Amino acid sequence: xxxxxxxxxxxxxxxxxxxxxxxxxxxxxxxxxxxxxxxxxxxxxxxxxxxxxxxxxxxxxxxxxxxxxxxxxxxxxxxxxxxxxxxxxxxxxxxxxxxxxxxxxxxxxxxxxxxxxxxxxxxxxxxxxxxxxxxxxxxxxxxxxxxxxxxxxxxxxxxxxxxxxxxxxxxxxxxxxxxxxxxxxxxxxxxxxxxxxxxxxxxxxxxxxxxxxxxxxxxxxxxxxxxxxxxxxxxxxxxxxxxxxxxxxxxxxxxxxxxxxxxxxxxxxxxxxxxxxxxxxxxxxxxxxxxxxxxxxxxxxxxxxxxxxxxxxxxxxxxxxxxxxxxxxxxxxxxxxxxxxxxxxxxxxxxxxxxxxxxxxxxxx
Amino acid sequence: xxxxxxxxxxxxxxxxxxxxxxxxxxxxxxxxxxxxxxxxxxxxxxxxxxxxxxxxxxxxxxxxxxxxxxxxxxxxxxxxxxxxxxxxxxxxxxxxxxxxxxxxxxxxxxxxxxxxxxxxxxxxxxxxxxxxxxxxxxxxxxxxxxxxxxxxxxxxxxxxxxxxxxxxxxxxxxxxxxxxxxxxxxxxxxxxxxxxxxxxxxxxxxxxxxxxxxxxxxxxxxxxxxxxxxxxxxxxxxxxxxxxxxxxxxxxxxxxxxxxxxxxxxxxxxxxxxxxxxxxxxxxxxxxxxxxxxxxxxxxxxxxxxxxxxxxxxxxxxxxxxxxxxxxxxxxxxxxxxxxxxxxxxxxxxxxxxxxxxxxxxxxx
Numbered sequence: 137x138x139x140x141x142x143x144x145x146x147x148x149x150x151x152x153x154x155x156x157x158x159x160x161x162x163x164x165x166x167x168x169x170x171x172x173x174x175x176x177x178x179x180x181x182x183x184x185x186x187x188x189x190x191x192x193x194x195x196x197x198x199x200x201x202x203x204x205x206x207x208x209x210x211x212x213x214x215x216x217x218x219x220x221x222x223x224x225x226x227x228x229x230x231x232x233x234x235x236x237x238x239x240x241x242x243x244x245x246x247x248x249x250x251x252x253x254x255x256x257x258x259x260x261x262x263x264x265x266x267x268x269x270x271x272x273x274x275x276x277x278x279x280x281x282x283x284x285x286x287x288x289x290x291x292x293x294x295x296x297x298x299x300x301x302x303x304x305x306x307x308x309x310x311x312x313x314x315x316x317x318x319x320x321x322x323x324x325x326x327x328x329x330x331x332x333x334x335x336x337x338x339x340x341x342x343x344x345x346x347x348x349x350x351x352x353x354x355x356x357x358x359x360x361x362x363x364x365x366x367x368x369x370x371x372x373x374x375x376x377x378x379x380x381x382x383x384x385x386x387x388x389x390x391x392x393x394x395x396x397x398x399x400x401x402x403x404x405x406x407x408x409x410x411x412x413x414x415x416x417x418x419x420x421x422x423x424x425x426x427x428x429x430x431x432x433x434x435x436x437x438x439x440x441x442x443x444x445x446x447x448x449x450x451x452x453x454x455x456x457x458x459x460x461x462x463x464x465x466x467x468x469x470x471x472x473x474x475x476x477x478x479x480x481x482x483x484x485x486x487x488x489x490x491x492x493x494x495x496x497x498x499x500x501x
Numbered sequence: 502x503x504x505x506x507x508x509x510x511x512x513x514x515x516x517x518x519x520x521x522x523x524x525x526x527x528x529x530x531x532x533x534x535x536x537x538x539x540x541x542x543x544x545x546x547x548x549x550x551x552x553x554x555x556x557x558x559x560x561x562x563x564x565x566x567x568x569x570x571x572x573x574x575x576x577x578x579x580x581x582x583x584x585x586x587x588x589x590x591x592x593x594x595x596x597x598x599x600x601x602x603x604x605x606x607x608x609x610x611x612x613x614x615x616x617x618x619x620x621x622x623x624x625x626x627x628x629x630x631x632x633x634x635x636x637x638x639x640x641x642x643x644x645x646x647x648x649x650x651x652x653x654x655x656x657x658x659x660x661x662x663x664x665x666x667x668x669x670x671x672x673x674x675x676x677x678x679x680x681x682x683x684x685x686x687x688x689x690x691x692x693x694x695x696x697x698x699x700x701x702x703x704x705x706x707x708x709x710x711x712x713x714x715x716x717x718x719x720x721x722x723x724x725x726x727x728x729x730x731x732x733x734x735x736x737x738x739x740x741x742x743x744x745x746x747x748x749x750x751x752x753x754x755x756x757x758x759x760x761x762x763x764x765x766x767x768x769x770x771x772x773x774x775x776x777x778x779x780x781x782x783x784x785x786x787x788x789x790x791x792x793x794x795x796x797x798x799x800x801x802x803x804x805x806x807x808x809x810x811x812x813x814x815x816x817x818x819x820x821x822x823x824x825x826x827x828x829x830x831x832x833x834x835x836x837x838x839x840x841x842x843x844x845x846x847x848x849x850x851x852x853x854x855x856x857x858x859x860x861x862x863x864x865x866x
Binding site: 159163165166167168169171172173174175177178181182183204206207208209211213214216217218220221222224225226227228271272273274275279298299300302303304305306334335336337338339358360361362363364365366368369383384385386387390412417418419420448471472475476477478 | 701
């Protein structure tokens with residue numbers, strides 16, 4: 137029977153790691169004393185198994201645990217639960233990777249548009265794509281529309297809402313989506329506007345309907361706030377919509393970002409995954425960012441690939457370095473640094489756009 | 502204008518903490534350079550403000566940041582986003598407490614039943630309440646029903662599903678709820694069965710309908726998997742249902758459990774909050790557990806209180822100590838240790854029940 141494999145890093149010593157690994161396998165499966173389980177088939181098929189233990193040095197061990205597919209029902213929330221539900225409460229355990237059997241991957245949603253679908257929206261076959269963010273919070277819908285118009289005039293491919301924009305009195309979502317979509321459309325630039333949708337599944341469904349009514353083809357969700365099941369249901373029920381994911385509440389320390397954002401958010405339906413680039417104001421390393429991008433783009437039979445979207449304190453000055461690092465299948469998200477241009481926003485956006493279009497890739501990509 | 506106050510612990514040195522705190526206040530509000538914000542009202546009302554910095558020693562500072570109520574729209578997911586969305590990605594920041602203004606508390610759901618409602622279900626005015634868990638995963642619905650019957654015969658007040666039980670082929674949720682509810686009812690014991698509901702908001706709504714159809718009055722949700730907005734919507738739309746919350750995926754390190762589980766889950770609609778007791782196999786300290794319980798029970802005008810449910814590797818032998826620590830407004834959850842009794846499950850459940858009923862509180866409570 138094929139298993140779902142979870143890879144954890146456990147802080148332990150050489151004497152205790154074997155029993156620590158067994159205890160984790162039990163914690164993440166039956167969560168009770170195995171000797172008290174009467175059923176042989178449960179002991180054989182449902183109890184987690186320790187597949188491998190590797191000493192990484194420094195008191196850290198990589199432990200591979202096999203989990204029963206049947207326990208997940210291929211439901212995204214339950215997959216998170218089986219992978220890291222109780223383990224999240226253990227101080228010494230980090231979830232670093234998973235291996236999903238084909239049967240499970242096949243049952244999951246995956247991206248609707250993929251990199252090709254995002255490139256089609258941007259009418260850009262080969263170069264990296266660009267994106268900026270509408271902020272700050274507190275602006276009215278017409279003010280956000282004016283910012284978006286300047287960014288679209290500058291030729292940006294995508295404009296996303298700040299993830300802090302929700303359904304607030306100063307900018308109710310229906311007004312915001314209508315105003316920004318109209319402002320972008322009026323420029324004739326072909327820029328794709330990505331509204332951020334929040335709240336319950338019902339709220340987000342209403343947001344998708346608003347987006348569609350305003351001619352939009354992409355939305356943004358923060359799966360760790362909305363729940364991964366909400367992401368998956370929205371992606372599944374709206375095959376015409378691409379989904380950008382935001383890493384809010386995704387934590388840094390306990391689930392490896394390359395796994396959670398690069399791999400899982402994609403399998404649950406994300407087309408473009410925002411994540412904090414290395415060297416900005418967040419703590420992700422170059423290696424973590426590289427693996428995250430590789431996971432998003434990795435060939436998975438029957439599933440579209442997804443676009444890595446490095447962000448977080450990025451500047452125009454870093455564009456060449458970032459493009460060399462990530463290569464062309466990348467969407468650059470530069471928010472605050474563009475917005476700081478104030479009245480010169482459209483020309484700064486144009487400068488970003490031109491720089492990306494003119495970039496010649498160096499060694500790294 | 503009243504603010505929402507968030508208290509963070511930041512790892513920093515004395516020279517950098519002031520600028521680090523200001524940067525966090527910006528990160529969790531406008532997330533862009535403040536000098537680039539043209540609007541005076543946004544700079545005055547929306548940008549987060551550093552209210553207080555206290556040196557806790559050892560390179561840790563407690564920082565109080567005031568956030569605009571308007572940015573949250575009083576929506577639970579957006580509240581999590583404003584409190585810890587981007588900050589969750591910062592390695593050096595922990596969210597340790599919040600102070601919600603009355604206007605915000607008033608707009609949130611809060612528990613439907615509260616401690617009094619749970620006591621009414623158990624017909625127990627003063628003593629601590631008891632609970633056990635149906636597991637392991639892999640059992641069929643009739644097998645789970647037989648376990649539940651034994652626990653009910655032993656007189657337990659509540660029986661919850663293991664949080665690993667979802668909608669799995671070996672025990673589909675409709676069969677499980679019907680079988681367990683019927684088995685418990687047949688004992689005539691008055692035990693309340695609490696099914697675990699997973700998946701999307703739609704899935705959980707169907708689960709609530711199943712619960713109600715089977716005469717049940719309480720359900721369990723894992724808010725960090727389902728999304729806190731899902732918890733809140735379910736609690737709000739089903740005032741006859743009490744809600745137990747499960748801490749799966751709630752993490753240990755980055756949001757203080759006393760805040761997330763004791764305070765926020767309650768305000769978002771949880772009546773009974775499961776959490777790992779100190780001295781078990783999870784890392785919560787005695788102080789953290791004490792504060793969590795105090796937060797759950799704290800008097801909040803217009804909101805019901807909530808029942809702390811210590812759990813996680815607990816044994817019958819620890820009952821007296823645990824009761825002395827938490828006092829009578831507590832639901833004891835003992836799962837694996839009871840189930841290990843096998844054929845003697847009903848009599849072990851009875852032993853737990855009698856011990857709780859006979860307990861005379863010592864000094865600590």
